[in-house]
Amino acid sequence: MEKTPTVYDVAEMAGVSIATVSRYFRNPAAVRETTRERVREVVRELGYVPSGSARGLAARRTGTIGVCFPSFDDVAQIDARRLEGGPPVQVRVDADAHVDTGSDLYIAEVVRGTEIEAWRHGFAVMIAVPRGAAAHNVVEGLAGRVDGLVTLARAIDADQLAHIARRLPVVVVAGPREGDVYDHVTANNHGGMVALTDHLIDDHRLTRLEFVGGPEDSPDAQTRFEGFTEAMLLAGLGVPERPIARCDFTRAGGRETGRRLLAEGLLDDLDGLVCANDQSALGVLDELTAAGVRVPQDLAVTGFDGIEASNVATPRLTTVRQPMVELGRLAVAQVLHRLNEPMTEPTTRVLPVEVLLRDSCGPHAGDVA
Amino acid sequence: MEKTPTVYDVAEMAGVSIATVSRYFRNPAAVRETTRERVREVVRELGYVPSGSARGLAARRTGTIGVCFPSFDDVAQIDARRLEGGPPVQVRVDADAHVDTGSDLYIAEVVRGTEIEAWRHGFAVMIAVPRGAAAHNVVEGLAGRVDGLVTLARAIDADQLAHIARRLPVVVVAGPREGDVYDHVTANNHGGMVALTDHLIDDHRLTRLEFVGGPEDSPDAQTRFEGFTEAMLLAGLGVPERPIARCDFTRAGGRETGRRLLAEGLLDDLDGLVCANDQSALGVLDELTAAGVRVPQDLAVTGFDGIEASNVATPRLTTVRQPMVELGRLAVAQVLHRLNEPMTEPTTRVLPVEVLLRDSCGPHAGDVA
DNA sequence: TTGTAGGCGTTATCAG
DNA sequence: CTGATAACGCCTACAA
Numbered sequence: 001m002e003k004t005p006t007v008y009d010v011a012e013m014a015g016v017s018i019a020t021v022s023r024y025f026r027n028p029a030a031v032r033e034t035t036r037e038r039v040r041e042v043v044r045e046l047g048y049v050p051s052g053s054a055r056g057l058a059a060r061r062t063g064t065i066g067v068c069f070p071s072f073d074d075v076a077q078i079d080a081r082r083l084e085g086g087p088p089v090q091v092r093v094d095a096d097a098h099v100d101t102g103s104d105l106y107i108a109e110v111v112r113g114t115e116i117e118a119w120r121h122g123f124a125v126m127i128a129v130p131r132g133a134a135a136h137n138v139v140e141g142l143a144g145r146v147d148g149l150v151t152l153a154r155a156i157d158a159d160q161l162a163h164i165a166r167r168l169p170v171v172v173v174a175g176p177r178e179g180d181v182y183d184h185v186t187a188n189n190h191g192g193m194v195a196l197t198d199h200l201i202d203d204h205r206l207t208r209l210e211f212v213g214g215p216e217d218s219p220d221a222q223t224r225f226e227g228f229t230e231a232m233l234l235a236g237l238g239v240p241e242r243p244i245a246r247c248d249f250t251r252a253g254g255r256e257t258g259r260r261l262l263a264e265g266l267l268d269d270l271d272g273l274v275c276a277n278d279q280s281a282l283g284v285l286d287e288l289t290a291a292g293v294r295v296p297q298d299l300a301v302t303g304f305d306g307i308e309a310s311n312v313a314t315p316r317l318t319t320v321r322q323p324m325v326e327l328g329r330l331a332v333a334q335v336l337h338r339l340n341e342p343m344t345e346p347t348t349r350v351l352p353v354e355v356l357l358r359d360s361c362g363p364h365a366g367d368v369a
Numbered sequence: 370m371e372k373t374p375t376v377y378d379v380a381e382m383a384g385v386s387i388a389t390v391s392r393y394f395r396n397p398a399a400v401r402e403t404t405r406e407r408v409r410e411v412v413r414e415l416g417y418v419p420s421g422s423a424r425g426l427a428a429r430r431t432g433t434i435g436v437c438f439p440s441f442d443d444v445a446q447i448d449a450r451r452l453e454g455g456p457p458v459q460v461r462v463d464a465d466a467h468v469d470t471g472s473d474l475y476i477a478e479v480v481r482g483t484e485i486e487a488w489r490h491g492f493a494v495m496i497a498v499p500r501g502a503a504a505h506n507v508v509e510g511l512a513g514r515v516d517g518l519v520t521l522a523r524a525i526d527a528d529q530l531a532h533i534a535r536r537l538p539v540v541v542v543a544g545p546r547e548g549d550v551y552d553h554v555t556a557n558n559h560g561g562m563v564a565l566t567d568h569l570i571d572d573h574r575l576t577r578l579e580f581v582g583g584p585e586d587s588p589d590a591q592t593r594f595e596g597f598t599e600a601m602l603l604a605g606l607g608v609p610e611r612p613i614a615r616c617d618f619t620r621a622g623g624r625e626t627g628r629r630l631l632a633e634g635l636l637d638d639l640d641g642l643v644c645a646n647d648q649s650a651l652g653v654l655d656e657l658t659a660a661g662v663r664v665p666q667d668l669a670v671t672g673f674d675g676i677e678a679s680n681v682a683t684p685r686l687t688t689v690r691q692p693m694v695e696l697g698r699l700a701v702a703q704v705l706h707r708l709n710e711p712m713t714e715p716t717t718r719v720l721p722v723e724v725l726l727r728d729s730c731g732p733h734a735g736d737v738a
Numbered sequence: 739t740t741g742t743a744g745g746c747g748t749t750a751t752c753a754g
Numbered sequence: 755c756t757g758a759t760a761a762c763g764c765c766t767a768c769a770a
Binding site (some may be wrong): 007008013018019021022026050051054055056057058059060178 | 762763764765768
């Protein structure tokens with residue numbers, strides 16, 4: 001790289017002041033056409049690119065929204081994996097359908113939504129995953145570089161969240177928790193789970209249902225469980241005190257759970273397994289299929305989220321679709337809103353969900369339109 | 370938000386100089402324990418967060434890597450879609466397995482890789498999608514805010530790429546093009562496609578094969594086509610001049626292509642369809658299945674990329690897995706490397722691929738280990 | 739329409 | 755170990 005040119009270099013070479021160069025970028029209409037032309041020329045010539053840092057400092061805003069989300073990938077494993085080596089092409093029979101890429105579609109979609117909405121408003125998006133020992137630094141660095149922050153549940157610890165929320169608008173993508181003062185954007189987890197459970201009970205006549213939960217500290221997982229129990233209760237069925245098992249929202253975790261439930265014979269007199277999310281449901285499905293349990297004939301299985309994999313799995317997974325892209329969009333919209341209206345009360349927006357009846361809960365004559 | 374505190378506020382309240390406050394963050398070891406404690410206290414008290422802009426300006430580096438990628442979502446449609454409305458829960462039978470979320474798993478995985486590698490080096494990642502009329506501004510804004518840039522193929526036009534590459538390291542995730550001066554990171558598209566085609570020819574005895582291409586301007590799609598023709602040529606088979614069809618790498622595009630090929634009877638005396646990527650292969654598969662064409666019995670279909678959906682589709686799609694996460698990681702690693710060694714020759718790194726033999730090309734006795 | 743000048747909040751160098 | 759004090763590159767009244 002050549003020495004990076006600045007406004008001064010451009011101004012000098014174009015024979016104008018730095019103010020004019022600045023105007024050329026911020027408000028071209030305020031610059032005479034001929035002058036504009038001259039500046040344009042020099043900018044090309046020099047390969048000038050305005051410094052975002054300088055601009056951010058002077059304008060007191062970065063034009064960037066931060067997005068923070070948790071990661072389930074194993075740090076140590078990342079470190080270990082080599083970036084190279086091996087033959088250029090390897091051919092193998094891939095008989096096992098159970099690959100876990102570690103990717104999280106739900107997060108990817110929400111992030112995509114944030115990018116879309118940010119773009120619509122001329123903002124950029126900065127992503128960060130607080131993992132490892134330096135997690136706090138990651139978050140602090142992010143907070144210092146953005147005008148507002150969107151965070152998924154459990155990505156930032158409560159203390160630090162409180163700290164940075166004093167400086168910039170924070171919107172949490174997940175249900176609010178007790179005494180929580182942030183803006184929230186969430187899907188109708190409760191209503192979706194009630195409707196899904198009702199369907200299993202009313203339309204499929206299933207009565208012996210159990211719930212496979214998510215992480216203890218996930219408010220969404222908790223809300224879904226409550227929706228499940230409420231539907232059971234209202235139907236006059238036995239209400240489980242707690243999930244029959246918990247897993248970490250990953251497919252691998254779902255498989256592990258599936259194996260355990262099978263091994264312990266916990267599935268023997270059960271009609272259905274309602275899972276807290278798709279990935280774990282798919283993992284459970286993997287193991288059931290491998291063990292010869294037929295879904296949905298022997299056991300119904302349902303998920304939650306509506307990721308693409310749930311739609312192409314065999315059997316296709318009945319689930320509740322969250323509007324993931326919209327969650328991300330709305331979160332950013334809310335950040336932007338609060339940037340303008342800082343002093344209004346914290347709000348919680350609940351987006352509608354869609355119960356998608358597919359094959360893993362049984363056949364559908366014409367249940368619903 | 371209260372008035373944002375600065376180093377000056379912290380320094381004054383802690384009874385130290387701003388230099389010490391700065392040290393507290395950059396090099397805590399250089400500050401006496403007792404002083405450190407005092408500063409820490411005030412930082413908490415005030416809710417102080419260092420300004421990334423000011424820091425970036427003073428330090429002449431932002432600690433951020435930019436990642437630029439194309440988008441296939443329709444801008445007008447985005448604008449139109451409402452963010453709210455509708456009933457809180459909707460229940461419907463979802464009989465059609467053919468949903469296209471518009472998400473691109475390939476990109477999501479590459480981005481995940483960039484984030485991981487950036488994190489390993491203490492960098493943040495800023496993402497941007499140049500779409501719409503302001504595409505140039507998006508890219509320029511990004512370029513001004515980062516220390517280096519990773520771009521996927523076709524995200525940035527050649528002129529602008531040349532412009533910003535004068536100011537910061539640029540790494541392109543895709544094969545190099547004629548007379549191209551950037552660093553590149555790519556998968557072994559050619560070798561992977563040759564090996565896959567060889568497999569179809571040698572192990573399945575398929576001879577009448579056609580290629581479903583990608584976008585005209587995709588170097589990767591082009592390279593894959595060349596791999597295909599090379600294998601055909603070496604096997605002494607008829608070599609198509611060009612792809613039998615082209616589509617835009619999306620599942621919807623694949624379906625459209627599938628419909629056209631079916632309608633025009635182009636599939637009638639064919640053994641197999643080699644597609645340029647998974648999404649389009651899945652789309653083609655959707656239509657074939659709907660039309661009663663049995664895969665692989667009537668026609669073999671293969672993909673390229675190795676996204677998760679290819680693994681759970683019915684039939685499971687034979688494909689070539691690109692190391693997507695590694696592509697992203699390596700791209701960032703290369704940006705970082707060039708940040709230190711600016712004057713070395715442009716390099717192209719080709720990462721190994723894996724041909725995954727699954728069900729969509731026919732049964733595998735024990736072809737390969 | 740254009741120029742002047744005073745910040746914006748850090749980092750980094752150099753004394754002490 | 756700590757404190758002054760220049761940069762750093764741009765924005766934005768205010769003036770001309």
